[in-house]
Amino acid sequence: MTLILLSIVSVGNAQKYRTAAGIRLDGKQFGITVQQKLHEKGTLEGIAAVGSREFSGTLLYEWHFPILGRGLNYYLGAGGHVGNLKDSGVFTGADAIAGIEYKVNFLPFVLSADVKPAVHINHEDWVNLTTGISIRYIIVKEKKKKKGIWPFGKQEDEDEDEGGIFRRKKDKQQEEEDGGIFRRKKNKQQEEEQPGILDIFKKRDNY
Numbered sequence: 001m002t003l004i005l006l007s008i009v010s011v012g013n014a015q016k017y018r019t020a021a022g023i024r025l026d027g028k029q030f031g032i033t034v035q036q037k038l039h040e041k042g043t044l045e046g047i048a049a050v051g052s053r054e055f056s057g058t059l060l061y062e063w064h065f066p067i068l069g070r071g072l073n074y075y076l077g078a079g080g081h082v083g084n085l086k087d088s089g090v091f092t093g094a095d096a097i098a099g100i101e102y103k104v105n106f107l108p109f110v111l112s113a114d115v116k117p118a119v120h121i122n123h124e125d126w127v128n129l130t131t132g133i134s135i136r137y138i139i140v141k142e143k144k145k146k147k148g149i150w151p152f153g154k155q156e157d158e159d160e161d162e163g164g165i166f167r168r169k170k171d172k173q174q175e176e177e178d179g180g181i182f183r184r185k186k187n188k189q190q191e192e193e194q195p196g197i198l199d200i201f202k203k204r205d206n207y
Helices: 002-012 152-161 164-193 197-206
Strands: 017-025 030-037 042-050 054-066 072-085 089-103 109-121 127-141
Touching: 017 109, 030 127, 042 072, 054 089
Parallel strands: none
Antiparallel strands: 017 030, 017 127, 030 042, 042 054, 054 072, 072 089, 089 109, 109 127
C-alpha cells in the first residue's frame, strides 16, 4: 500500500497547476470555487456560495504543504466573507480553512476536502462550521522547470535566462571578426613578401 501511495504521489508531483476552477459542496450550499497560485506555497481561493436563504462570497489565502510530494498536500488558510441573508440583509465575517488536496493522475482535475469554520457579523448564526468537498478543473498548468546536472546544466539555464544564447552568438561573431582582422593582416603580409610579376622582370633585367 505504501509503494502504491508513493508511486501515485511521484507521478502527481510532475503535474502542477497555477489556475483551477470548479464546484464546492458543503451539504447546505452550492459553491463555485477558483484557485490561483501566487507563489510556491501560497494560493488565493475565491468561493461564491448560494444556499436556500443566503448567498455569499469568500476570499481565502491558503498555505500548501506537500505530503510525500506535491501531488498530495494539505493546506491551511484564512480570510473573510460578505453576503446577504434573506431576513437580516447584508452580513460579513471571518473564515478559516483546513483541507487536503489531491491532483488526479493523468487527468486535469484536483480533488479536495476541507473544514471551514466561520464567524459572522449581523447573521442569525454567529458561528458556523461547514465541511465541504471540491472538484476543480485545471485551467492553466504550471510550466515545468528544466533540470540539469550541476554545474553544467544549471549554468546553461542561467545563461539562457540571462540572454546567454545571444551573448554566445555575439561572442562567437566577435571572435570571427577579430580573427578575420588578424587573418587579413597576415594575408596582406604574405602578399607583400611574395614577389610580383614586375619584380621578377626587374630581377631578370638586372642579370
